[in-house]
Amino acid sequence: xxxxxxxxxxxxKCFFPVKGSFGRTLGQINALDGISFDLxxxxxxxxxxxxxxGKSTLGKTIMGIxxxxxxxxxxxxxxxxxxxxxxxxxxxxxxxxxxxxxxxSLDPRWRIGRSLEEPLVIHTNLGAEERKKKVVEVLVAVxxxxxxxxxxxxxxxxxxxxxxxxxxxxxxxxEVVILDEPTAGLDVSVQATVLSLFRDLRETFDLTYIFISxxxxxxxxxxxxxxxxxxxxxxxxxxTEEIMSRPTHPYTQSLLAAIPKINxxxxxxxxxxxGEPPDASRLPKGCRFQARCPHVQPxxxxxxxxxxxxxQQVSACHFAEDMATSExxxx
Amino acid sequence: xxxxxxxxxxxSLGFEGEAGxxxxxxGVSLDMxxxxxxxxxxxxxxGKTTLANAILGVLPRHTMSxxxxxxxxxxxxxxxxxxxxxxxxxxxRKVTFIPQDxxxxxxxxFTIGQQIDELMKxxxxxxxxxDRRPGLLARYPRARRKADRARVLETLEAVQLxxxxxxxxxxxxxxxxxxxxxxxxAMALLPEPDLIIADEPTTALDVTIQAQILGLLRRLAxxxxxxVLLTTHDLGSAYEICDSxxxxxxxxxxxxxxxxxxxxxxxxxxxxxxLASRPEGTGSMTGIPxxxxxxxxxxxxxxxxxxxxxxxxxxxxxxxxSSPAPGHVVRCIHPLEARGAEAAAAEAIGKAPAAQTEKExxxx
Numbered sequence: 001x002x003x004x005x006x007x008x009x010x011x012x013k014c015f016f017p018v019k020g021s022f023g024r025t026l027g028q029i030n031a032l033d034g035i036s037f038d039l040x041x042x043x044x045x046x047x048x049x050x051x052x053x054g055k056s057t058l059g060k061t062i063m064g065i066x067x068x069x070x071x072x073x074x075x076x077x078x079x080x081x082x083x084x085x086x087x088x089x090x091x092x093x094x095x096x097x098x099x100x101x102x103x104x105s106l107d108p109r110w111r112i113g114r115s116l117e118e119p120l121v122i123h124t125n126l127g128a129e130e131r132k133k134k135v136v137e138v139l140v141a142v143x144x145x146x147x148x149x150x151x152x153x154x155x156x157x158x159x160x161x162x163x164x165x166x167x168x169x170x171x172x173x174x175e176v177v178i179l180d181e182p183t184a185g186l187d188v189s190v191q192a193t194v195l196s197l198f199r200d201l202r203e204t205f206d207l208t209y210i211f212i213s214x215x216x217x218x219x220x221x222x223x224x225x226x227x228x229x230x231x232x233x234x235x236x237x238x239x240t241e242e243i244m245s246r247p248t249h250p251y252t253q254s255l256l257a258a259i260p261k262i263n264x265x266x267x268x269x270x271x272x273x274x275g276e277p278p279d280a281s282r283l284p285k286g287c288r289f290q291a292r293c294p295h296v297q298p299x300x301x302x303x304x305x306x307x308x309x310x311x312q313q314v315s316a317c318h319f320a321e322d323m324a325t326s327e328x329x330x331x
Numbered sequence: 332x333x334x335x336x337x338x339x340x341x342x343s344l345g346f347e348g349e350a351g352x353x354x355x356x357x358g359v360s361l362d363m364x365x366x367x368x369x370x371x372x373x374x375x376x377x378g379k380t381t382l383a384n385a386i387l388g389v390l391p392r393h394t395m396s397x398x399x400x401x402x403x404x405x406x407x408x409x410x411x412x413x414x415x416x417x418x419x420x421x422x423x424r425k426v427t428f429i430p431q432d433x434x435x436x437x438x439x440x441f442t443i444g445q446q447i448d449e450l451m452k453x454x455x456x457x458x459x460x461x462d463r464r465p466g467l468l469a470r471y472p473r474a475r476r477k478a479d480r481a482r483v484l485e486t487l488e489a490v491q492l493x494x495x496x497x498x499x500x501x502x503x504x505x506x507x508x509x510x511x512x513x514x515x516x517a518m519a520l521l522p523e524p525d526l527i528i529a530d531e532p533t534t535a536l537d538v539t540i541q542a543q544i545l546g547l548l549r550r551l552a553x554x555x556x557x558x559v560l561l562t563t564h565d566l567g568s569a570y571e572i573c574d575s576x577x578x579x580x581x582x583x584x585x586x587x588x589x590x591x592x593x594x595x596x597x598x599x600x601x602x603x604x605x606l607a608s609r610p611e612g613t614g615s616m617t618g619i620p621x622x623x624x625x626x627x628x629x630x631x632x633x634x635x636x637x638x639x640x641x642x643x644x645x646x647x648x649x650x651x652x653s654s655p656a657p658g659h660v661v662r663c664i665h666p667l668e669a670r671g672a673e674a675a676a677a678e679a680i681g682k683a684p685a686a687q688t689e690k691e692x693x694x695x
Binding site for chain 2: 269
C-alpha cells in the first residue's frame, strides 16, 4: 500500500428536492452534505452508518449513477464530476460498483456466461473465443466451477450469486471497486467465505475497495480505515483500530456500543441511544446528532461543529477531545 | 415459571414438490417452559421458520404432509384435525407472532388504528364466548371496544411509541421501520399470549434500533410472563436476550443448551463451526465449506455429516440424544470436548488455535 491517493472527493453535495402537489418544491433532502475524503491506492475504506444516512448515495455519486449537486470527485488526477457520457464509459472500466442484491442485478433469463461476457462485448475488442476464455478464468478465480457458465441465476445459492456479481465486476480489471453491503442477507458461515474471497481478490487483482456496510464487526475485520456517516455527513474518519478502540464522536460510540458482544455485558440492558435519526429534509440548526446525543450542550444547538483532528482521527464534534479522553465514554 | 408450555416431539414433516417429497423437518424436538426465552438458531433454509409456522398451524395444508411426531401446546394437540376449534382458540390468542419484515406486514390502505382494532375485535383477551355469526356480522360491543382502546394505548406506551393517539390515526408508510416493529410487538402483546413467536424480528433493522427492540422484547416478555421463541440467524442477538438456545441444521435439531454453555462449551461440530464463523474479536474467522444438502435427497442419519470432518460410518444413522450437562442436549456421536469456545472452534476446524490472525496477514 502506498500513500498516493487514487480517488478523493472535495465537499461533495447531493440534494434531492421534495416535491409536493403541482410540482412545487417543498424542501430538500441533503443526502450528501459536504463529503470530503481520500482513498489511497490499495486500501479498504469502510463506510458505515444507519440506513438512510447516505452511504449508498455516496457510492452511486462516485460511480456517476447519480449526478452531484456540487463538489468535486478527483479520480487519478482528473475531476470526474459532471462527466460526459463518452468519458463516463471509459471511466467505468476502472471504477466498478457491486450492487447490494446480486440476485436482482443478474438478468434472470440470461445464463451466467452471457451476463459475464457482456462487459467484454461493450468495452473490449476481444473475439468470441478469447471472451469465453476470460470468462472461465475469472469464474474460477472467484471460486466457482467453470461449468457454472451454463446455469441460470436462480439455480445458484445466495453466496454463489454474490460470487458471480463479483466476477462480472472483475471482467474489466477495474482499479477501484465500490462494494455496497456485500454481505447483507448472507449467513455467517457464507459471509466468512465471501469476506476471505474479497481479500484474496484484492491481492490477485490489485484492487482498492470502498466497503459500504452497516455491520461494524465486519468492517473492523476488513477495513484499514473507517468513515462513519450520519445524515449525509462524515462525522468521524480514521484508522480502524483507532476508531474502534477510541471513538471520539458520540454517534460512533453508540454504534459500537450497540453491537452484541458474546460473553460480554448485554447491551440491551443498558443501551442509552434513544430514538431514530430525524427526518433528513428537516435538519436542525447546529449539530445534526443533537437530538439523540447524550452529551448535548447549548453550543451543539447553535453551531454545526467543524471537522477536528484528534490523534489520527477527524471528528465532527465540538467536544471530540473530551470524548476521546474523559470517562464519558460509554462502552 | 415452571411446567412445560410447548412440546414438539420428533416432528417430521415435508412438502410435496415437483421433484418429489421435500423432507423439511426431520425428527425435531423442542421443549419450552413457561416464561422462557428460547433462541432457535440456524442458517437460512434450516427449517426455523417452518417449525415456527407448524407451531402456529399456518402451513399450507394441501401440500404439507406430517410424517410423524406431535406438537402439544398447553394440552392442545396442534396437529390433530379433530381439535380444530381448540387450535383456533389458541392461535392468535395464546400464541402470537412477530413477523420478520415490518415493512410488508401492515396493510397499506388502512390506518394503523383500524388494523389494531380489527385484531382486538377478534383476539382481545376480554372477548368471551364464541360468537357464531359470520365474520362481517360479528358484533364488537361498545363497552369492550372502549376497554380495548384503553388497553391498546397503554401497550403502545409500553413499547415506547411517542404520542400513541396520533400514531393510531397514521397510515403504515408514515412511520419508520423501527416504529413499525414496535407496533408489531405491541400487537403481539395485546392478546396477552403465553407464547410469542418472533421470527427474526430485527434482521431488517439497524444495529442501534436492534438493540432497542431486543431490550424492549425481553423486558416486556418477562414483565408479562410470556415465553418467547426467537428464531434468528444472528448469534449476537440470540446471546443478548435468550435463556437457552436450540440449534438447527437442515431440518434437524442438533444441540440445545443454556446460553452460557452454548457459547462457551459447544458440543456439536456444527455449533463449533458456526461460532467460529462469527466476525468478532481477533479476526480469525472461517466459514463452513460446502452447501446445505438438498431436502429432496437428504443424507441418511446426521445431515451435517457430509460437511463434517469428524464424520464416520456411524453417522449414517441419526445419533440419539445425549446429555453432557444438565439442560444441555446434543445429537452427535463424536461430540467436541468442553474446553471453551476458542479451543472448541479450533478443534472443529481441525487445526491449532490460529497464531497469526487473518487481520495480521492482511496488513502485511
